[in-house]
Amino acid sequence: MPHLAGFLFDFLITLLAIHLVGSLYVLLRGCLIQRVWRREAPFVERTAILKSPLTPGVSVLLVAPDASSAWHPLVRRLLSLEFGDCELVVVLEDATPDELQSWTREFRLFPSLETVNAPLEIAAVRGVYESSASIRLVVVAKDPGPAGDALNAAVNAASLPLLACFDPESEFQQDALLRLVWPMLEAPGETPALACAVECGTGDSLLGSFAEIEFLRSWLGRSIAFAGWNALIPEPGCAVLVERQAVLDGGGCHGGLAPLFASIHGSARAAGRKYRIPFIPDPVTSLEVRDDVSSLLRQVGRRQASIAQAIRRAPSLVRGWGSLGRWGLSALLFTRLLRPLAETALYLLAIVALLSGWINWRLALALLLATVASGTIISASAVVLREVAEYTPAPPGRLIRLLFASLAEGFGYRQLRDLKMITAFFGSDAR
């Protein structure tokens, strides 16, 4: 076997071993943090939060992906959120007169004299509308702008100190805001933002189990463990709450919520402020994932695109690559891009080496099994550590199903997922 190929094999295997040990460390840390959290989390009296005038007001922001009437039901659901002082700001980009007419009819909108061009700079605003019905709804119609421009318009239009964002694809209960706001009341002024867990709604099939494991790994590792290091960035599908002032201090949004959180971390760290961005491990929203490969891979792609956005934005942040602490962004880059690249390269190299006769079939099989075992150990650890972290164990049937899926995902799904992660990282959604 040529020396270069041998060196490459050794290098890639070492990367995978580092990833395996590192991932287990992160999962274990997430598990320990969750156990402490379960013990110390306060019992939240939601009625007191709902009734008290001390609860800060929340502007719920919705950037509709398009201006069609398909979003009316979501707006209705957002308007029915239970909260004391709450308003809804909807931003429509490039709405046609007909589309705007349908919004006007549905929500009894009339032109408002409010201006929303400041403090954040945004593309031209076509009109601001308020509802004449007894609902607090502001609709901003504007020209299309760069990534994050619509969110900036919503921030400008918001009149309350806290901003909430829900993923248009997730489901949520009416008391979602009440379940979300309490960490801000625990440490007011020290909590510029927070995110919550998202529940994965799947079937009991094998593909559904793959999706569940994906969510479990992310919940314990990227969410809980990273929140423990104060390096949390939100998952697609979850709900977030952000102080409006923190968004303004960070210079607004430049992409999705992940880069926004990275920017808030960066600004707070640069200012040397005492702060924390907590994660609420109890699910407040839920995301339905269909039992088919394309739906599963789409979720993988969404998650990957949001991380890629944050990583791409890193050089322009106040603290650069140190925005999520010393290792936060580098660790994300390693696990989300380098690991799938290394594993895919290892497979390709093994095929070439086998065809060229550099390695025999036994060694090629050993390589395949080693990568499969590495993935299985990480996934099964996530399943088991969840049980250790939570006081209420899952039924034995569910445990067996997930453990079997941890093993099965190594034969095909994991390789597909790696390819999706690589393409999504460089895809248009990640910009």
Add this chain to the structure above:
Amino acid sequence: MIHFVVYLAVIEALLAVWLAATCLVTMARSAWWQKRLTQSAEFAPAIRTAIADYVGGAENFDSLEQCVRASPRDVADELLAFRQAVAGAALDRLCNLTIELTLLQRWLEDAESRDIVARRNAFRRLAFACAYEPCRRQVGDRLAQALSDTDREVRLTAAAAMVRTGQLADLERVFRLALTETLLVRMSLGEVMRPHAYRLCERVVPEVLRSSDVPGIVATLELLRAWERAVPIKGLAGLMSHHDMRVRLGAYALAPLVAPSPEIENEVLAGLGDRDARIVAAAARAAARLRLDKAMPVLARCARTGVPPLLQVAASALAEMPPSGWSTLQELRFNPNPATAAAAGAALERARRKAGA
């Protein structure tokens, strides 16, 4: 290369052994939990029936004693579940059961536990039992001692139970505890203490407001605001010119809830000319709530010369003071400053719509 593959395989084998052991333990725990759930589901109907019979007047509680021997936790849970459904004499009988079945004694022992979860459960149950005087006597000062527990949940549960006794000394202790807790806990305790607001304002509130404990004063002002009821507070005008900004902001927010006086009105007017924009905004809101006509010219000046978001606050304050506030806004709609004109127009429009609705 072969070496590296072997190293990786060894690492994986070691991890697999650890994982297999953990898997076995979690499976066993899961199976035990399922068994417990099934057992509880089997017990629950019998326990509920026995409790309902006893609360309804039956004197025999032998079946309940058997249930307590089999699963005291399930009986305790069912008793607590009944609490929302009964009141008066029925509640007394329900609480009396905790003495008869020696559950109260068990809970008092659990209250000494070093395990936080066991302690929390014990105090939740004791708090329920303390609605009944004989139980309160047996519990003694255990609830008061729990106010200094290391666990916040225990402190909160004990505090809420003490407020329910309605004794002034207990109320004052809980009030002082609330001042040292987080805003979230203060909001919960504030809600429980609301019915006793007037009694608390007689002694403990003035004492704290007169003290030099700034965080205590700020917390007291927050609690008073959270009660959202007219409170007899003297010396609020002095707090509106306090040296600490947080106290000043809290006092301005509370101003509309106390009896109007010339001193407070003068402080609000002075606040509108303050150098700090936060104070001006707080004073503008207070002026609007107090319907202070004398503040109108200053508010109009703020709306004319202020910068966002202050001018919006001033415009909103004028909008809350019809009819003269509205006519001022009508004039301001044609102000050469576009920000002022827009804010005045929007505020007026919103106020008219609100009045129309």
